[in-house]
Amino acid sequence: MTAALEQHDWSAGLARRTRSLGGGEITAILALAGATDVITFSGGFPDPATFPTGVLELLAKSFTDPGDVVAVEAPTYLGAIMAFRGYEADVRGVPVDGAGMRVDVLADLLAGGLRPKILYTIPDFQNPTGLSLTADRRRDLVGLARRYGFLITEDVAYRELGFGPPVPPSLWSLAPDVVLQAGTFSKIFFPGVRLGWAAGPAEIISRLVVAKQNSDQCSGALGQRMLEEYGRGGHLDRQIITSRALYARRAALTGEALAAHMPEGTTWTTPAGGFYVWVTAPAGIDTVALSAAARDRKVAYVPGRPFYPGDDGATQIRLAYSRVADDLIDEGIRRIAVVLRAAEEEK
Ligand SMILES: Cc1ncc(COP(=O)(O)O)c(C=O)c1O
Numbered sequence: 357m358t359a360a361l362e363q364h365d366w367s368a369g370l371a372r373r374t375r376s377l378g379g380g381e382i383t384a385i386l387a388l389a390g391a392t393d394v395i396t397f398s399g400g401f402p403d404p405a406t407f408p409t410g411v412l413e414l415l416a417k418s419f420t421d422p423g424d425v426v427a428v429e430a431p432t433y434l435g436a437i438m439a440f441r442g443y444e445a446d447v448r449g450v451p452v453d454g455a456g457m458r459v460d461v462l463a464d465l466l467a468g469g470l471r472p473k474i475l476y477t478i479p480d481f482q483n484p485t486g487l488s489l490t491a492d493r494r495r496d497l498v499g500l501a502r503r504y505g506f507l508i509t510e511d512v513a514y515r516e517l518g519f520g521p522p523v524p525p526s527l528w529s530l531a532p533d534v535v536l537q538a539g540t541f542s543k544i545f546f547p548g549v550r551l552g553w554a555a556g557p558a559e560i561i562s563r564l565v566v567a568k569q570n571s572d573q574c575s576g577a578l579g580q581r582m583l584e585e586y587g588r589g590g591h592l593d594r595q596i597i598t599s600r601a602l603y604a605r606r607a608a609l610t611g612e613a614l615a616a617h618m619p620e621g622t623t624w625t626t627p628a629g630g631f632y633v634w635v636t637a638p639a640g641i642d643t644v645a646l647s648a649a650a651r652d653r654k655v656a657y658v659p660g661r662p663f664y665p666g667d668d669g670a671t672q673i674r675l676a677y678s679r680v681a682d683d684l685i686d687e688g689i690r691r692i693a694v695v696l697r698a699a700e701e702e703k
Contacts, residue, residue, distance in 0.1 A: 395656070397657045402599070403599075403602060411554045412439045414571065417443060422443075426472060427448050428450070430451055450465070455487070455490045457477060477497075479527060481515075486626075507536055517544065518628060519607070532556070536557070536561075539554075616689075617686075633675045649695045
């Protein structure tokens, strides 16, 4: 005799803090990465041709109590918003422009009484805009951290992948007393190795070590040994040089395709490193709604909204050119442009 299993609704039992995390729509779009017939500008995946526990999460676990304010760039890396919200932080956005985070706006917010415990920033070739924080703003930012007593968490995931002028000094090099630098080998070695690093004030690092022990005990020794051998042999340095050339070429091809195909009134960033171009379509376009139409045309992008802690980004798109083959970039951008034009005509 077989009894039919009843469908149980597990979502009713979810902890309150996980209900507002979001990310489901992104998971669905990223799932297309494995599809062979879709040109996917969605995930920020390094190209496997360059190959041979997140510090973020540990920081949120160790340093944020429910309701603590964490300031981030708006837009910023979705994983950071989710990690901080996962520990019930109050995540606040600071706007960005072509020169990175608007440190002057942050200064006004602080003068008005905002008291973040942590400021999370990606100063080099940011995810999702591809833009970098200027040297002047870096100096102003560390000055604010010292004055108001917050910790800057500098995520340097893309710092080594510049293909333009030299990058300005890291925030950590400017102010090791108030900056925690977090890095990952996912973009320059390969993501499956799951290795990163952190450098910062000794007291904070020792807390992160304890948090890591409570999360996954320690990173796998095999991956660490592989990375060590690879680095000591000079291979990582050579891989980074090859990677820069590859991504420079793809960024240029993406820029050319955008100029050739995008409808009037669309703007985009021109990165000097990293994986991303950030596109702003004309007002009234809803890039979340259009992602289904894009999928029908066998192209994928990530819509802008999830990159903001608030409700902005409806007309924006993140394009990751990092893993789209050179000869597919123009066609992929053309398909996205067709979808945007159709939406424009329907307005
Ligand atoms: C800014 C930033 N930090 C961290 C990561 C994630 O790195 P990892 O693979 O080590 O979790 C990403 C991945 O997209 C990222 O864009």
